[in-house]
Amino acid sequence: MTGARVGSALTDEQAAVRDLVREFAREEVRPGARAADAAAAFPEDVWDRLAELGLTGLTVPTAYGGFDADATTYAVVNEELAHGSLAVATALSVHCLVTSCLAEFGNASHRERWLPEMAAGRPVGAFCLSEPHAGSNPAGMSTTAVYDPDADEYVLDGEKQWITNGSRAGVAVVFAKAVDGDADAPDPDSITQFLVPMDAEGVAVGKKEEKLGLRASDTTPITFDDCRVPTANRLTEEGRGLSAALETLTGGRIGIAAQAVGVARAALEAATAYAREREQFGEPLSEIGAIRHKVAEMSTDVSASRLLVREAARKVEAGEDARVTAAQAKYRASEAAMSTTNEAVQIHGGYGYTTAFDVERFYRDAKVTEIYEGTTEIQKEVIARGTFDTR
Numbered sequence: 001m002t003g004a005r006v007g008s009a010l011t012d013e014q015a016a017v018r019d020l021v022r023e024f025a026r027e028e029v030r031p032g033a034r035a036a037d038a039a040a041a042f043p044e045d046v047w048d049r050l051a052e053l054g055l056t057g058l059t060v061p062t063a064y065g066g067f068d069a070d071a072t073t074y075a076v077v078n079e080e081l082a083h084g085s086l087a088v089a090t091a092l093s094v095h096c097l098v099t100s101c102l103a104e105f106g107n108a109s110h111r112e113r114w115l116p117e118m119a120a121g122r123p124v125g126a127f128c129l130s131e132p133h134a135g136s137n138p139a140g141m142s143t144t145a146v147y148d149p150d151a152d153e154y155v156l157d158g159e160k161q162w163i164t165n166g167s168r169a170g171v172a173v174v175f176a177k178a179v180d181g182d183a184d185a186p187d188p189d190s191i192t193q194f195l196v197p198m199d200a201e202g203v204a205v206g207k208k209e210e211k212l213g214l215r216a217s218d219t220t221p222i223t224f225d226d227c228r229v230p231t232a233n234r235l236t237e238e239g240r241g242l243s244a245a246l247e248t249l250t251g252g253r254i255g256i257a258a259q260a261v262g263v264a265r266a267a268l269e270a271a272t273a274y275a276r277e278r279e280q281f282g283e284p285l286s287e288i289g290a291i292r293h294k295v296a297e298m299s300t301d302v303s304a305s306r307l308l309v310r311e312a313a314r315k316v317e318a319g320e321d322a323r324v325t326a327a328q329a330k331y332r333a334s335e336a337a338m339s340t341t342n343e344a345v346q347i348h349g350g351y352g353y354t355t356a357f358d359v360e361r362f363y364r365d366a367k368v369t370e371i372y373e374g375t376t377e378i379q380k381e382v383i384a385r386g387t388f389d390t391r
């Protein structure tokens, strides 16, 4: 049955996308990943190729020139791209968060103005939720949006932190507390989502962060200083911004979990290839029981994590509540990415500790999957809450 899917198997169309992105990642993403990491520079040529392949329009509706991918296809693309480079996959997934917000919460004129160009690759999107003093608890954010009735504009003031694509972006989704000019303190329930072109007056991009891993991905602070945004650029009603962000992040977390599977798979493949070649005590490492058991654990972790990712994606597609399964997928897959990359370095011995092999980069990159789009501790809280509520 063409297009039919059984269990976690892919449809023919999904498998075709996976094969295309797998080949692209192998031929055009992975070869430059080590140099991009060393230079801490995002590979713009790879982004242009993503655009040519239509992948920058992954979550853009077809009416606006996009691919309108289902959740499984989105996950598959993230796994394959991250297998080539986590930095590239991260940049694309954040761009997709922004196009998803526009498609979901924007009005017709927002969608017509931005989505066709973003589907074609530029402007790149940035998602500005975190702040220096509000990461795990975005409700504690300080950025404010004060309404000016005379100009029918909001005035944004505040600082965002850790913004992926910060210096590459042409447009950003920004979260701020809508405040009444006379109020003493902003209401924590007033978070609102705005669309802000990065060339708007009052927007300033800070210095790129020096990071442990994901070095080719661009991460910057962004400040908003007396930045005037027309009311027409408000994507949600006042106070609806945080729940809208959390909706978007359920899909986002499935993407990050899939990326973690991609990195873990890359580490597993590198480790098995090395273990076949490297000989000690007169035999290949692949014949040594301790190494074989490591590989068995790594392989099981990759498969189990992918199954959770696929189940979370299936729930999204079926219109079921996927929050807990998405959190389980992100928690389990990011842990698998850490343990698998750690073991891959171990199987490479001293060579694994050098930049001559990719596994040290996989290890450094993997760590971020336990942090961004909600830390492991926050995922566990979401899972515990869901578990106590349903049993």
Ligand SMILES: Cc1cc2nc3c(=O)[nH]c(=O)nc-3n(C[C@H](O)[C@H](O)[C@H](O)COP(=O)(O)OP(=O)(O)OC[C@H]3O[C@@H](n4cnc5c(N)ncnc54)[C@H](O)[C@@H]3O)c2cc1C
Pocket (backbone or CB within 6 Å): 094, 127, 128, 129, 130, 132, 133, 134, 135, 136, 137, 161, 162, 163, 164, 165, 211, 214, 219, 368, 371, 372, 373, 374, 375, 376, 377, 378, 381
């Ligand atoms: C490379 C990179 C890219 C990023 N890209 C973006 C982006 O594009 N847009 C964006 O908005 N953000 C982005 N982030 C931010 C990221 O989502 C936050 O770093 C993350 O949510 C954690 O927030 P924090 O760093 O402030 O840590 P904190 O919230 O200060 O947490 C510190 C530690 O305390 C733990 N903790 C906090 N609260 C609790 C609790 N209630 N229970 C148990 N443990 C708790 C955390 O799990 C963590 O271990 C990025 C981060 C990185 C590193």
